[in-house]
Amino acid sequence: MKRLAWFLLLVSGCSKPLPEAEPLAFQSLGAFEYTDKMKLPGDVTRWNGKLVKATGFINPTSQARNLTSFLLVKDRASCCFGKRPQINHYIEVKLRPGASADYSNDPVTIQGILKVDDRWDGDWQLGLYWMEAAEVLK
Amino acid sequence: MILALLLLLQDASSKIAQEVEYANAKDKPQFHVQAVRKLKDRGGPAVAEEILKFCAARGHNALSIAFTEGLGTLKDDRITGLLRELIRDKDFYWRPTAFRALADLRDRASRDEFRAALGDRLWGCRAAAVVALERLDDRESVPRIKQLLGDDVYDVRAQAARTLFAFGDSSGLPVLVEALRANTVWFDIDYGQIAREDAWNFLKVVAKDDFGYKPWETVEERAPGLAKAEAWIAKTMPDWRDKVPEKARVRAAGVEYAFGFERRSCQRGDFFFRIDRDGNLVLGYFTLESATLSAEELKAFNAALDKVKTVDRSVPYGLGGCDFEQYYVRVGNRFEKLWIGLQGRPAAAEPFVRLVGDLLRKKFGERALEEFKQSSDLFRTNE
Secondary structure (H helix, E strand, O other): OHHHHHHHHHHHHHHOOOOOOEEEOHHHHHOOOOOOOOOOOHHHHOOOOOEEEEEEEEOOOOOOOOEOEEEEEOOHHHHHOOOOOOHHHEEEEEEOOOOOEOOOOOOEEEEEEEEEEEEEEOOEEEEEEEEEEEEEOO | OHHHHHHHHHHHHHHHHHHHHHHHOOOOHHHHHHHHHHHHHHOOHHHHHHHHHHHHHHOHHHOOHHHHHHHHHOOOHHHHHHHHHHHHOOOOOOHHHHHHHHHHOOOHHHHHHHHHHOOOOOHHHHHHHHHHHHHOOOHHHHHHHHHHHHOOOHHHHHHHHHHHHHOOOHHHHHHHHHHOOOOOOEOOEOHHHHHHHHHHHHHHHHHOOOOOOOOOOOHHHHHHHHHHHHHHHHHHOOOHHHHOOHHHOOOOOOOOEEEEEEEEEOOOOOEEEEEEOOOEEEEOOOOOEEEEOOHHHHHHHHHHHHHHHOOOOOOOEOEEEEEEEEEEEEEOOEEEEEEEEEOOEOHHHHHHHHHHHHHHHHHHOHHHHHHHHHHHHHHEOOO
């Protein structure tokens, strides 16, 4: 009986529809001039904790296959051909455990919970936008 | 007291070393800009010293692009000297950026090198050299800069036009007005839009009018604005169309392609060619040169390409980064891409690369072959 109850609980949990991810345009994150430790605009903080899908480009490192984390940048120029990505122009993505992605210079869409968090390690800013347990949609 | 001072100095020195390290750390791209800013704010001889130490120990190619750019903000003779070394190092990844940094420093002693770089094989160096000569107010270079209005690459032509305008010479404006109609498409990348936006951004300031349109709108939406821009230039230059050099003229788009090869190399420059549906070998992506392949040549090409098609296209090959070659293989109505990074070219693609070299020499001469070959070895698998 107890087992059946657990089974029913599990099934009802699994059948719950996943929340729809909101499409997030990079323009919404990067359309302001960032200064150190500033109060972030409401347009940006409103995304904190939301399930989003964002399309951008993988910033290349020397590893091309089996990436488990990477920076997702807003355009081809900042990914590959000379422009430096500004702190509010990329998301640091960590894929869900066991998942990996290969590098591509085509746009990719990533889905996950976005954290808007101005993280610092002493004098060094670690980043503004984070996505953990993310998955690559295409 | 002395001990405390020594400890302070030691602390500052280790902080500078860390900042130089972080400005170039391959696994911490998010730190590059911050570290450069910290070094710039700090300034002084100790920063220059640490940078030279880093270069001596790790070599030029350990420098990041952001750091190379940042060198242009450090006013120190030793840094200027380092930048001069970097522009002379033909194997340095970021030569165009080093040129721009040296331009920012307005290094008069490099004038002759800037002049020589107007003919550099990398378009980024040619464009940066034009900027540098503008900063030095080098009016003697005007005739040579005018020649660059007919360069193969839009960015160089546009920079030449802007620099001439800064020198009070409007003869480059027709090149920019023509670019408002740029329609170049490389498969799914609209290079035309990049040129349209760039030209529009400059002209709207010169004309004090945005011509009532946006360069990313559709052809139909842009049409009235383009007519307005052309009417604007015609007022002061009625024969402006005749002044657009051959290579800067926009050609009718719409050719269909059967195959594409794109090689982008930060280190050695770019190379593009396609095969169109009529079997022509078409070189370039903005300014195109075309040569017809004979039935025999086309057969040999397709046979070599068939071998390339056997390579699994669902994964990338070699090292990631800003040097890669990409093969656009037609599958039905769409193209699939085979991506190859440094040292990653599968053996099945080697005969294709050799055959392409032969065809380039035959159809376009040694210059085309040389351009193709200069970056080809980077992708060969190390055995």
